Amino acid sequence: MATWNRRAALQGLLTSAATVGALGLASACSPAEEKQSTEAMGLKDNLKQAVCRWCFQDVPLEKLCAAAKEMxxxxxxxVGPKDWPTLQRHGLESSMCNGAEINLTDGFNDPRFHAQLQKQYAAMIPQVAQAGYRNLICFSGSRRGLSDAAGLENCARGLEPLLKLxxxxxxxxxxxxxxxxxxxxDYQCDRTSWGVALAKKMGSENFKxxxxxxxxxxNEGDVIRTLTEYHPYIAHYHTAGVPGRHEIGDAQELNYPAIMRAIKATGFQGYVAQEFMPQQTDKLASLRQAVQLCDV
Ligand SMILES: O=C(O)C(=O)CO
Known part of the structure; x- marks a missing residue:
């Protein structure tokens, strides 16, 4: 199951942070090189695209990087610090860094986890910056009976000391x-309105x-209207087909080209990352099709 796979992947990535921090990796390709590479692929490249590592776990990272670059x-x-040098060698960015979280259920909404989370994020933030990256993922955690208001207040208290750093x-x-x-x-950050209320409360460009x-x-549908209304609070997008979380083509209910056009219309400069579990035998062919579908 996806969650399990992802958790297992995260466990494997929570190491070697210090080594990479010490390396001080430079950022990927120059904008001119990027443009050449995406033009060579015949992509319009109006939206920067990425792929989530855990969906392609059985493809060795070197191979995934080479294929991603070629697409x-x-x-x-x-991916966490231990894999950043591999991405770097292929001229790819770590578009959504991880490795500071505990897991998806023990998050910022529960004060019991604040000390550990603050320690881990305080250690990871400088490493992300030193490697030339920008985005670091975090999670609300499960409700465990908390009201929306209490969960939001707890998240704000847990995150606040980290936002200055x-x-x-x-x-x-x-x-x-x-x-x-x-x-x-039971995950708490399960509606856009709740996430946006938290982002408004934080009032910081460093929380999105x-x-x-x-x-x-x-959970809520109404995708295009929602992202159009709340785009200032959105830093990143993930994809997958509904139902099933598989390929994003016409066998599922979402109209991805229309959604991508709506994202583009908001002036979005961040990443759209493919996060579906391929069903086709040729997983990289599925990825290529998704990239082309989202290239609007
Ligand atoms: O674990 C999940 O379900 C995710 O979407 C992570 O990005």
């Missing part, structure tokens, strides 16, 4: 919106939302 992708999501390092803490109906039962199109279609 015109700009980054790989949800994030601002100093030009890093954005990005909280993911996940569905609480199927994949992450990851709008996962798959998860939000399941």
């Amino acid at each position: 015109g992708l700009r980054g790989i999501d949800l 994030a601002a100093q390092h030009k890093v954005v803490l990005v909280m993911e919106l996940l569905n609480s109906k199927i994949d992450h039962k 939302l990851l709008y996962d199109i798959y998860h939000m279609q399941i």
